[in-house]
Amino acid sequence: MHALEITGLKKSFKSNFLIKKFQILKGIDIRVEKGEIYGFLGPNGAGKTTTIKCILGLIRPDAGDIRILGDLANQIKTKARIGFLPEQPYFYDYLTAEELLNFTGMLFSLPSKVIAERTKRLLELVGLTKKKDIKLRKFSKGMIQRVGLAHTLIHEPEFIILDEPFSGLDPIGRKELRDIILSLKDEGKTIFFSSHILQDMELMVDRVGIILDGIIKKEGKLSDLISHSVKCFEIVLTGIDPDTITRWNPSVECLLRDEQTIIKAANSDESNSIIRWISGQNGKILSVTPVKMTLEDIFLEEILQ
Amino acid sequence: MKLKAIAFNTFKEAVRNKVFYLLVVLGITSAVSSLVISMLTLGDKEKVLKDVGLASIDFFSVLIAIFTGINLVFKEIDKRTIFNILSKPVSRAGFIIGKFFGLALTLLVALTSMAVIFFIFLLISTGNIDLSILIYFFLLYLQLLIITAISILFSSFSTPILSSIFTISLYLIGQVSWTFNEFKSQIKGPVQQAIGYFFYYILPNLDKFNIKNDIVLKTSLDGYSIINGILYAVCYTTALLVLAILIFNKKEFQ
Numbered sequence: 001m002h003a004l005e006i007t008g009l010k011k012s013f014k015s016n017f018l019i020k021k022f023q024i025l026k027g028i029d030i031r032v033e034k035g036e037i038y039g040f041l042g043p044n045g046a047g048k049t050t051t052i053k054c055i056l057g058l059i060r061p062d063a064g065d066i067r068i069l070g071d072l073a074n075q076i077k078t079k080a081r082i083g084f085l086p087e088q089p090y091f092y093d094y095l096t097a098e099e100l101l102n103f104t105g106m107l108f109s110l111p112s113k114v115i116a117e118r119t120k121r122l123l124e125l126v127g128l129t130k131k132k133d134i135k136l137r138k139f140s141k142g143m144i145q146r147v148g149l150a151h152t153l154i155h156e157p158e159f160i161i162l163d164e165p166f167s168g169l170d171p172i173g174r175k176e177l178r179d180i181i182l183s184l185k186d187e188g189k190t191i192f193f194s195s196h197i198l199q200d201m202e203l204m205v206d207r208v209g210i211i212l213d214g215i216i217k218k219e220g221k222l223s224d225l226i227s228h229s230v231k232c233f234e235i236v237l238t239g240i241d242p243d244t245i246t247r248w249n250p251s252v253e254c255l256l257r258d259e260q261t262i263i264k265a266a267n268s269d270e271s272n273s274i275i276r277w278i279s280g281q282n283g284k285i286l287s288v289t290p291v292k293m294t295l296e297d298i299f300l301e302e303i304l305q
Numbered sequence: 306m307k308l309k310a311i312a313f314n315t316f317k318e319a320v321r322n323k324v325f326y327l328l329v330v331l332g333i334t335s336a337v338s339s340l341v342i343s344m345l346t347l348g349d350k351e352k353v354l355k356d357v358g359l360a361s362i363d364f365f366s367v368l369i370a371i372f373t374g375i376n377l378v379f380k381e382i383d384k385r386t387i388f389n390i391l392s393k394p395v396s397r398a399g400f401i402i403g404k405f406f407g408l409a410l411t412l413l414v415a416l417t418s419m420a421v422i423f424f425i426f427l428l429i430s431t432g433n434i435d436l437s438i439l440i441y442f443f444l445l446y447l448q449l450l451i452i453t454a455i456s457i458l459f460s461s462f463s464t465p466i467l468s469s470i471f472t473i474s475l476y477l478i479g480q481v482s483w484t485f486n487e488f489k490s491q492i493k494g495p496v497q498q499a500i501g502y503f504f505y506y507i508l509p510n511l512d513k514f515n516i517k518n519d520i521v522l523k524t525s526l527d528g529y530s531i532i533n534g535i536l537y538a539v540c541y542t543t544a545l546l547v548l549a550i551l552i553f554n555k556k557e558f559q
């Protein structure tokens with residue numbers, strides 16, 4: 001049994017003229033294993049939020065089947081096992097952080113003792129204990145994201161869906177969120193989160209699904225998907241001008257910037273031979289940097305195929 | 306428990322809103338000012354006090370019902386706080402019913418505070434309390450529940466401005482719905498009669514709840530029309546909420 005199983009999910013939206021329909025999701029298939037961290041990766045507008053809203057029944061799919069932990073997703077009993085943090089969440093701003101968690105706990109029919117105990121622990125976890133009596137309208141974006149995460153976890157859900165949870169967080173906040181997600185995985189929970197930034201996925205996800213224009217283009221281990229993740233090497237040197245290099249080897253890409261020569265080597269072999277040649281010419285190498293493949297490059301590659 | 310949470314949270318939202326307080330205070334102020342007006346009149350002081358006082362409580366409580374009803378449902382959708390409810394084990398029907406009870410509680414508190422202060426002034430200035438006014442407030446409350454259900458229904462598919470216009474129109478038409486009754490008994494032809502019946506039964510009959518004239522003129526109230534009013538309010542409100550739930554069940558939250 002999968003934690004999440006989406007088969008053939010399709011969704012169209014009517015345009016303003018009510019005639020033409022835009023198909024946003026064109027048959028999404030996703031399998032998330034129990035206990036894994038799954039990154040749902042794709043550029044803005046690819047259909048991530050639309051997919052997530054279908055999972056939670058906020059919008060109705062045109063076709064397809066969505067199961068969570070074996071049960072149909074859009075059922076009350078299934079929702080009791082899901083924790084969901086929307087994209088750019090907004091909460092009742094007239095409540096305090098503590099009141100929000102209390103209210104949320106009641107929506108899951110938790111006993112008030114349990115709510116009180118978990119509220120305390122979760123506010124501690126997201127670092128808001130001192131702010132628990134402040135109304136949410138005075139919270140910053142990052143603090144809202146934190147209280148939102150606490151609200152997502154109040155019923156100790158087995159399956160956690162986070163829509164762009166890293167957006168709007170500062171570097172410290174990102175590190176803390178990453179640690180929380182990893183510790184949830186250690187507790188045996190399954191985490192499904194979306195992002196349009198590859199870096200959010202690195203060092204953390206077990207598998208990713210890459211969505212592009214309403215279709216899952218690739219699914220698997222991140223390292224497999226971007227195996228040749230170094231796109232090229234950038235060699236910066238002084239003492240040899242680009243013209244000399246072009247005369248030596250016309251196929252080498254190079255240019256002059258701030259009196260430094262910059263060479264782009266396609267792979268590590270080419271880069272090594274260029275470095276050897278430079279040494280022979282008494283050029284001075286300032287740096288050699290592997291240029292990593294970005295998500296945009298992967299998307300471009302996909303689109304060009 | 307879930308319904309209770311939604312209802313109490315709705316109540317909390319309403320009473321933490323400044324406009325709500327403003328309207329309650331205005332209602333009280335104008336009810337009290339009826340006292341001043343009554344002291345300036347030469348004729349039946351008590352009659353004026355009741356007439357103007359009840360009218361102002363009536364006006365402001367209806368305003369509160371429309372304002373909170375439309376505002377609180379629309380805001381949930383507009384600010385997307387509804388995502389945080391419907392993604393949890395709460396049905397859409399549960400959401401609507403919870404909202405309704407929260408608004409009902411809010412109106413109960415608002416009306417009670419206005420009524421209590423009005424009674425105190427009435428007692429001070431006339432020396433006795435007319436208990437039929439209690440029945441008046443009770444029937445007014447039933448009317449407010451119908452208005453709340455109307456505003457929930459309209460907010461489930463329309464913008465706040467249009468919803469306000471629709472709700473206010475229905476409220477005003479409801480005050481004179483007896484005319485449709487007259488109309489349908491006077492006109493001839495099956496189609497016209499059918500139209501007459503249609504309007505009479507579909508549009509709210511709010512004049513059922515208006516016993517101000519009886520109170521002011523001290524005519525006796527008949528028990529039958531009160532029970533009739535209660536049953537009507539329960540059925541009409543239920544029908545409106547069922548309709549709102551049906552619309553809400555079809556809705557997509559973007």
Ligand SMILES: Nc1ncnc2c1ncn2[C@@H]1O[C@H](COP(=O)(O)OP(=O)(O)O)[C@@H](O)[C@H]1O
Pocket residue numbers: 013014022024042043044045046047048049050051559
């Ligand atoms: N209600 C809607 N009506 C029409 N188009 C929509 C609607 N909601 C989303 N879209 C379109 O669907 C596409 C996918 O949106 P979304 O799922 O929010 O993308 P993502 O979350 O991956 O950035 C976008 O092009 C967006 O403009």
Ligand SMILES: [Mg+2]
Pocket residue numbers: 048049050087164
């Ligand atoms: Mg999105």
